[in-house]
Each structure stands twice: as C-alpha cells, then as structure tokens.
Amino acid sequence: MVEQRAPALDDVDRRILSELSADGRMSVTAVAEKVHISRAHAYSRISRLTGDGVLTRFTALIDPAKAGLKSSAYVTLKVRQHSWRALKETLQAIPEVHHIALVGGDFDVILLVRAQDNLDLRRVIFDKLQSMDGVLDTQTFLVFEDIDTR
Numbered sequence: 001m002v003e004q005r006a007p008a009l010d011d012v013d014r015r016i017l018s019e020l021s022a023d024g025r026m027s028v029t030a031v032a033e034k035v036h037i038s039r040a041h042a043y044s045r046i047s048r049l050t051g052d053g054v055l056t057r058f059t060a061l062i063d064p065a066k067a068g069l070k071s072s073a074y075v076t077l078k079v080r081q082h083s084w085r086a087l088k089e090t091l092q093a094i095p096e097v098h099h100i101a102l103v104g105g106d107f108d109v110i111l112l113v114r115a116q117d118n119l120d121l122r123r124v125i126f127d128k129l130q131s132m133d134g135v136l137d138t139q140t141f142l143v144f145e146d147i148d149t150r
Contacts, residue, residue: 007052012037016045017054024058061148069114071121072143075129076107083134084108090132096124107139 009017015035019026026034032042049055064072079087084102091100091111099112111129115121130138 007054009054013045013049013054016042016049020046020055020058024060064114064146068116070116071118072112072114072146073121073125074141074143075111075113075125076139076141077109077111077129077135078137079108080134080136087132087134094124094128096120096128107137 012035016031019031019034028043028046029039031046032039035042037045046055064070077087087109088100088102091097091109096113096115097111098114101110102108103110113121113124113129115124125138125140129135
C-alpha cells in the first residue's frame with residue numbers, strides 16, 4: 001500500500017473547509033464572502049481541495065429520529081485475521097450501517113448502525129452482522145442521545 005501525503009493546507013483552506021462543514025450547500029460566492037477572497041479564488045481553492053481528496057463529498061446532515069431511524073447502536077466486531085477487505089465490502093452493502101471504522105484495541109471494527117426500531121436493529125445485528133463470514137464476536141452499545149458537534 002502506497003502512503004499518500006496529506007496536501008498542505010493553509011489558513012484560507014481551513015476557513016473554506018470550516019464554512020463548507022457548517023453548510024455544504026453554501027454557494028461559492030457565499031464562501032468567498034465569508035472567507036474574504038474573490039469568487040474565482042474560492043472556486044479555484046474548492047476545486048483543488050476536491051481534486052486532492054480533502055473535500056470528498058457534499059452532503060446533508062439528517063436527524064435520524066425524524067427520518068424514521070429511531071434506534072441506533074455502535075456495534076464492535078472482532079474479526080478473523082486477513083478478513084477485513086472482504087468484510088469491508090459486505091458491510092458497505094448493508095443500508096443500516098452508517099459508519100465503518102477499522103480500529104486498534106480490544107476489537108477490530110466499530111460500526112454505527114441505525115434502524116427503524118429495536119426489532120429492526122436486532123435483525124441487523126443478529127441476522128446480518130453476527131452471521132457474516134469472518135466475524136468472530138460482536139458487542140452492541142445502544143445510543144440514547146445523538147449530539148452533532150458540527
């Protein structure tokens with residue numbers, strides 16, 4: 001695996017990223033005004049940040065409960081050695097899995113799972129996650145309250 005170097009970011013880049021993190025629908029003109037640069041300069045910077053992979057996508061933040069996903073849990077997985085690549089693709093195909101992280105420590109993977117209710121969450125954990133080839137053990141941590149820090 002080739003290690004990729006992170007592109008150098010200056011203060012203008014960081015301010016652009018901050019503005020777009022707060023409102024991904026912000027126009028280039030609005031970003032330029034907030035950061036105090038020209039529209040052409042903002043467009044150029046945003047294009048470079050996107051091309052460099054710093055900006056990976058523009059998205060909307062959704063309140064899961066209001067969107068009908070009233071049950072959430074962090075689920076940790078212990079996995080069989082060398083099964084990560086295949087497992088990652090299978091996990092990405094599960095619509096209820098909203099975030100996947102390969103981590104170090106007492107477990108190997110942590111997932112954010114969002115479901116319609118506890119019965120649906122149970123189905124995802126027992127029927128999908130625990131039965132996956134390569135998964136040795138799971139542990140579930142129910143989410144009682146979500147707080148968005150952005």
